[in-house]
Amino acid sequence: xxxxxxxxWLFHLYMVLFLAYMLLPLIVMxxxxxxxxxxxxxxxxxxxxxxxxxxxxxxxxxxxxxGNTIVVAFAVVVLSVPIGTAAAILINSVAGTxxxxxxxxMVAPILTPGAVIGISTLLFWNKFSVPAGLHLSVLGQxxxxxxxxxxxxxxxxxSFDRALEEAALDLGASHAQVVRRILxxxxxxxxxxxxxxxxxxxxxxxxxxxxxxxxxxxxxxxVFSKVRSGITPTINALALILISVTVVCAIWYxxxxxxxxxxxxxxxxxx
Amino acid sequence: xxxxxxxxxxxxxxxxxxLTAFWLLALVVLPDLYLFENSFRPYLPLADMGGPKxxxxxxxxxxxxxxxxxxxxxxxxxxxxxxxxxxCFVIAYPLAYYLAKVARSNVVPTLFLLLLIPLWVSEVxxxxxxxIILALKGPLNFALLGIGIVDQPIRWMTGFRxxxxxxxxxxxxxxxxxxxxxxxxxxxxxIEAAEDLGSPWWRTHWRVILPxxxxxxxxxxxxxxxxxxxxxxxxxxxxxxxxxxxxxIIQQWMFESQxxxxxxxxxxxxxxxxxxxxxxxxxxxxxxxxxxxx
Numbered sequence: 225x226x227x228x229x230x231x232x233w234l235f236h237l238y239m240v241l242f243l244a245y246m247l248l249p250l251i252v253m254x255x256x257x258x259x260x261x262x263x264x265x266x267x268x269x270x271x272x273x274x275x276x277x278x279x280x281x282x283x284x285x286x287x288x289x290x291g292n293t294i295v296v297a298f299a300v301v302v303l304s305v306p307i308g309t310a311a312a313i314l315i316n317s318v319a320g321t322x323x324x325x326x327x328x329x330m331v332a333p334i335l336t337p338g339a340v341i342g343i344s345t346l347l348f349w350n351k352f353s354v355p356a357g358l359h360l361s362v363l364g365q366x367x368x369x370x371x372x373x374x375x376x377x378x379x380x381x382x383s384f385d386r387a388l389e390e391a392a393l394d395l396g397a398s399h400a401q402v403v404r405r406i407l408x409x410x411x412x413x414x415x416x417x418x419x420x421x422x423x424x425x426x427x428x429x430x431x432x433x434x435x436x437x438x439x440x441x442x443x444x445x446x447v448f449s450k451v452r453s454g455i456t457p458t459i460n461a462l463a464l465i466l467i468s469v470t471v472v473c474a475i476w477y478x479x480x481x482x483x484x485x486x487x488x489x490x491x492x493x494x495x
Numbered sequence: 496x497x498x499x500x501x502x503x504x505x506x507x508x509x510x511x512x513x514l515t516a517f518w519l520l521a522l523v524v525l526p527d528l529y530l531f532e533n534s535f536r537p538y539l540p541l542a543d544m545g546g547p548k549x550x551x552x553x554x555x556x557x558x559x560x561x562x563x564x565x566x567x568x569x570x571x572x573x574x575x576x577x578x579x580x581x582x583c584f585v586i587a588y589p590l591a592y593y594l595a596k597v598a599r600s601n602v603v604p605t606l607f608l609l610l611l612i613p614l615w616v617s618e619v620x621x622x623x624x625x626x627i628i629l630a631l632k633g634p635l636n637f638a639l640l641g642i643g644i645v646d647q648p649i650r651w652m653t654g655f656r657x658x659x660x661x662x663x664x665x666x667x668x669x670x671x672x673x674x675x676x677x678x679x680x681x682x683x684x685x686i687e688a689a690e691d692l693g694s695p696w697w698r699t700h701w702r703v704i705l706p707x708x709x710x711x712x713x714x715x716x717x718x719x720x721x722x723x724x725x726x727x728x729x730x731x732x733x734x735x736x737x738x739x740x741x742x743x744i745i746q747q748w749m750f751e752s753q754x755x756x757x758x759x760x761x762x763x764x765x766x767x768x769x770x771x772x773x774x775x776x777x778x779x780x781x782x783x784x785x786x787x788x789x
Contacts, residue, residue, distance in 0.1 A: 231696075232597060235589070235593040238589060238590065238593065239590065239593055239594075239598070239606070242590055243606075243609055245664075246610060246613045246664075246668075247609065247612065247613065249613075249621070249625060250612070250613060250616060252624060252634055253620065253623065256627060263630075264627055265627055265632070266627075307517070307518045310510065310511040310515055311511075311514065311515040311518060311519075313499075313511055314499070314511045317499045326519075327784065327785060328784055329519050330518075330519065331784060331785075332523065333522075333523055335717060335718075336527075336721075336769065337721060337724065337742075337765055337766065337769060338725060338727075339725055339742050339745055339746075339762060339765065340527075340763075341526075343530060343745070343749065343755075343759055343762045344759075344762070345522070345526050346755075347526070347530055347533055347755060347759060348525060348526035348529045348530075363522055366518070366522060367518070367522035367523050367526075370518050370522075389502050393502070398504075399503045399504030399506070399507055400504075400507065402502060402503065403507060424615060427617070428617050428618060430617075430619055430727065430728055431725065431726075431728075431742075434727065443617075444617055444618075444619050447619045447620065447623070448619050448728065451623055451626070451732060452731070459620075459623060460627075463620045463624075466616065466617065466620065470615045471612060473615075474608050474615075478604070478608050481604065
């Protein structure tokens, strides 16, 4: 739709309103971190303070939860990336009913509520006398996060030229070489994206973790229990830090994208 | 399979199959089957397990069907999750159309980046943000009073109002992105052809764009409904005493009563609800599972 229309300004306005709707709550929450009031709010504004950040820094429980979250996230990445990649390669080579059944089983965890995944994981491993704890949280999270990796890798496999593998085999490459030198390099972008998504999904996860964590805290559980039992603006301080990290990552990504776009434009231009 | 063997050899094929089998069996199928089996067994002290009292029965499910309150909460959860799904669609559809067909293509990545920020912020914090905003003496009431729209502060956190507000905010992006993908794949020439042939804008949407966006609508609806019905954070933080969510009852069985068997029966009901919803949407929109999961 190249030509400008009279109704366009309505769309622009709606877009701006929606962005405000999405971002203002985060700004309000972050702003409350600086308010010197016992209840987290931006109004009434009592005065500027940094004491909530100091309190957060001195909160030992927060640091333990933070450490747990990072450990769990890394474990989830380490497990779900190989599983998702293997599953994608496997399903790409079968057809018919087998493929449909396998595919259904693989995407089902995405459509399952996190609470159900958490409870079934807890019960199942409890049968083998595995107590609740962060290891179960990892397994519960992997069960659906591996599906995201699988979908990303499967999409990437569609653009893979399988004749390359045949050529390599004909020229005497071993099976391991075919995977390492031909297949995996093609999949790396999808594997990288899958790892990033797995990491962030794991950090965000609450529902599955809640039922499997035992007595351990992760960051989301910590925030949740803080909010329920006497809220203090330290949560806002934590929120502001997390949002800032997100925004910095987003800006960094945008700069990288623009730079590569400019480079592509330069290369396309006749010398 | 033979194809895999020829390309990657026996060892690697076995590795791929083993990883996939571990995932699907140990992490997906068997835990769910075990949940199902457990939901028919009584809650017993450890000593009685496997004893004469340990037999299959429908008692855990009868607990649900004999409790009018639990049934009521279940129904409200379905009703309000549907309301949230419809609201998300109404809000997201014009935006998806705007991003796919109206906005200049060089600003779209930046807009997406801005939209992704709330998605990367944890759900618990997004619910918490609305907890602050909707407080009786919070910024929203202050702003409304300031503009003069209301002359009394509104008590937002009563009934399901605040839950719906929180859920829409938290999950609307899960509707927006699939819708955008679907509309974006529509050839713009088709829209222009409809307009050149004299179709008014609403008919273009109804007859050309909406039918094409069906997989996106199905995908978005399934995600939003499942996430809403299964949400724990938003209802716990934003609900009042007169608005309970089904997941809260599951939590009660699991943590307060420590009755994991009844808990698994209730969890299975939630799973069943979501499965039914997915099948109904797939039938209604005539889409395949591979269209939904993208």
